[in-house]
Amino acid sequence: MSDAAAYELYAYWRTSATYRVRVALALKGLGAEERFVDVDKGENRSPEFLKINPMGGLPAFVVKDGGAVLTQSLAILDYLEETHPEPALLPADALGRARVRSLAQMLAADTHPLITPRVRKYLAAEGGFTPDAWKSWQRHWFTTGLQAFEARLAADRETGRFCHGDQVTIADICLASITAVMKVFDINVAGIPTVERILAECEAMPAFAAADPFLQTGAPERAA
C-alpha cells in the first residue's frame, strides 16, 4: 500500500505498546516498514537504538518525510488521529474523549509500565525476585488493572459494544494490547465478563487479528 513507505516502526514481536500502533495503523488503512529490535538480546539498549530513542523503549515511530522520531504509543496514536482523522479512534465530544483517554491510561500508564522487561531485570537483580515471584507480580498488576477497568465498564452507561459506545477507540486498542501480552505470558484474570465480551468483538476484526504478537517477526511458535 502506498502509505507503507511513509513510516518506519521499530518493533519487537511481543511488546504491548507496539501492538497498539500496529492496530491503529491497520484501522486507519496505513502501513509502516517494521524494523526488528530484539529486546531479549538487549538491542534496545544498543548505542544505535539509543540514538533513536534514549529511553530505550519500543516502539519508535519514524515519519520518513522530515525524519521525526515519535515515541510513546499513546502520543503516536494521537499523532495518527490528528493527521489521519478517519476512522476516528476518539469520540467527538470532550467528555467522551476524556473518558476514552482515561480508560486507555488506566492500562497503558497505570498497569503496563509495571510489567516491562526493565522492571523485571531490576527486581531480579536488586530485589531477589525469582521467576515465580515475578509471575506473581505480573498477575497482581494485570488483575488489579483489569478488574478496575471492568468495574468502570460495568458501571458506566457509555459502555457499548466496545469500551465507549459502538465504535472502536484507543481504549479498546489499549485493552487488547494488555490481554495480548497476557496470552504471551499465559496469565488469565477471572471476573471480567465485560472485558471478555469486548475483546471478542475486537479479535473478530482483521486489524486486531493481524497484530497478534505470535504473527510478528521474531515470535516463537505458539504453544499448542
Next chain:
Amino acid sequence: MSDAAAYELYAYWRTSATYRVRVALALKGLGAEERFVDVDKGENRSPEFLKINPMGGLPAFVVKDGGAVLTQSLAILDYLEETHPEPALLPADALGRARVRSLAQMLAADTHPLITPRVRKYLAAEGGFTPDAWKSWQRHWFTTGLQAFEARLAADRETGRFCHGDQVTIADICLASITAVMKVFDINVAGIPTVERILAECEAMPAFAAADPFLQTGAPERAA
C-alpha cells in the same frame, strides 16, 4: 473566581498527578473546589471513594455541570485543553504535539507509576523491601526517567526556554510534577542541567509555585 464552582478536585497534598491538574487549572485561570482524600490513611480505598474512582487513584476531577468524573491526569489535561484552549498547553502542529505528549508520557507513564503507594505496599508486603530498598527503587526510576528526559531535551533542537520552545506545555507540567515529588522524598538526581534550567523557569511562575505540595491541605511542615 467564578470558575471555582465548576469543578471538584479530589486530591492529596503530595500526589504528582494532582499537582499536574492544579498547575493546568492555574495556567488557564480556572479553579476547582478541592476535596481532601488522605492516601496515608487509605481513604482512597474507601467504598465512598471507590464509587468515584474504582482504580482508587488521585486525582478525580468532577465536572459539576452533569456530574462527569474524570480520572487520569493526562486525560484531564487534554480535557482542559479542549474546553479551555487558551493559553495553549500543547503546540499547534501535530509533530510538536506528539513530541510534547511523548515527553509528558516518559514521566507520567514510564516513571511515575513505578513509585506510587500501591507499588510500595506490594514490594514491602510481598517482596520484602525494607525502607532503604524502597528508597533505592525510587531513586533508580527517578534517575532513569530524568536522565533519559535530559538526553532528549539536550539532543532536540525543539527544546527552548521550556521543554518545547518558549511556551509552557504539558511536558513542563509533568516534569515539575516529578521533581515536586522528589523534593517530598528528598531525592536528587545529578547530571540533568537542561532539566534544572527549565525547572527554574517553571518555579518562577505563580501557577507552579502555588502547586507546591507543601502548600496544600494536609501537608506537613517542610523540612528546614
